Amino acid sequence: MQQELAFLIAGLALLIAGAELLVSGASSIAKRMGVAPILIALTVVAFGTSTPEFAVSLLAALRGQTDLAVANVVGSNSFNIGIILGISALLRPLKVEEGSLKREIPFVLGAPILLWVLCRDGSLGRPDGFILMSFFIAFLRRSFRGSARASNAEAAATSANRAAIAMPIIAVLAGLAGLVLGARWFTEAAVAIARDFGVSELVIGLTLVSAGTSLPELTTSILAALRSKDDIAVGNVTGSNIFNVLFILGSVAIVKPLVVGGAMVRFDIPVMAAFSLSVLPLMRTGMRISRLEGGLLLLGYFAYLATLFS
Numbered sequence: 001m002q003q004e005l006a007f008l009i010a011g012l013a014l015l016i017a018g019a020e021l022l023v024s025g026a027s028s029i030a031k032r033m034g035v036a037p038i039l040i041a042l043t044v045v046a047f048g049t050s051t052p053e054f055a056v057s058l059l060a061a062l063r064g065q066t067d068l069a070v071a072n073v074v075g076s077n078s079f080n081i082g083i084i085l086g087i088s089a090l091l092r093p094l095k096v097e098e099g100s101l102k103r104e105i106p107f108v109l110g111a112p113i114l115l116w117v118l119c120r121d122g123s124l125g126r127p128d129g130f131i132l133m134s135f136f137i138a139f140l141r142r143s144f145r146g147s148a149r150a151s152n153a154e155a156a157a158t159s160a161n162r163a164a165i166a167m168p169i170i171a172v173l174a175g176l177a178g179l180v181l182g183a184r185w186f187t188e189a190a191v192a193i194a195r196d197f198g199v200s201e202l203v204i205g206l207t208l209v210s211a212g213t214s215l216p217e218l219t220t221s222i223l224a225a226l227r228s229k230d231d232i233a234v235g236n237v238t239g240s241n242i243f244n245v246l247f248i249l250g251s252v253a254i255v256k257p258l259v260v261g262g263a264m265v266r267f268d269i270p271v272m273a274a275f276s277l278s279v280l281p282l283m284r285t286g287m288r289i290s291r292l293e294g295g296l297l298l299l300g301y302f303a304y305l306a307t308l309f310s
Contacts, residue, residue: 011186018178046239075210082301089294
């Protein structure tokens with residue numbers, strides 16, 4: 001138990017240090033390249049913080065643990081919105097650029113619904129994987145096109161700024177490495193402790209594993225919120241959720257077709273979709289997540305946990 005606790009603490013320390021490097025590096029890249037910060041959050045930061053989910057789901061699928069491969073993504077997405085956005089908004093109300101997030105809203109809302117439709121037959125096969133990947137490519141094209149139009153309306157980045165981008169890139173890569181390693185240490189230690197207390201594998205997959213692989217998003221978004229980088233805090237979560245469903249499950253299903261349990265289709269995926277739909281109030285409150293809304297997101301996630309452990 002002492003060894004697990006040591007890895008738990010070391011993993012948390014790495015997560016905090018990695019998040020600091022990632023947020024500062026991503027902000028510098030956006031500023032020096034003349035790119036909207038939310039685009040960096042939706043792509044570079046979101047993809048980087050979703051690396052643990054990708055590794056866990058792919059390895060689980062290759063080992064034949066297809067329920068765990070899907071549960072990791074489904075649980076992570078619910079955790080991202082319920083816990084990460086909830087805590088971030090409680091610490092400091094979040095406000096993001098209206099035009100940028102509006103472009104991503106259809107994918108945030110549509111990805112979980114699409115996943116539920118594809119999984120209704122109890123499987124996620126290679127054709128389903130290609131469908132998810134095609135929507136992921138559409139998401140990237142839409143994001144970059146929107147950013148290009150926004151950038152053209154602003155002053156172009158100078159060549160001096162572009163030449164000075166090496167150090168921020170190194171900071172981002174170092175931050176991602178710290179986040180991935182820290183998440184691995186923290187998750188493995190937490191799972192080992194949970195098993196010592198007799199917690200079931202399914203519950204571990206939907207809670208500890210999914211929460212553990214979401215720790216990079218958690219630390220990154222909270223730190224971004226405290227640094228007043230609201231676009232990165234929110235874009236990291238929404239981008240990660242899109243990456244998780246469309247890219248991770250899409251690519252994993254292409255490599256290894258997945259069997260999806262009936263309970264997942266009937267309950268867990270609809271819960272994930274409900275959390276995604278909860279971002280709709282953003283459209284009614286000036287693209288702002290208040291402390292009250294953050295508290296409601298947290299309460300919703302704790303209610304979901306209560307049903308899992310009941």
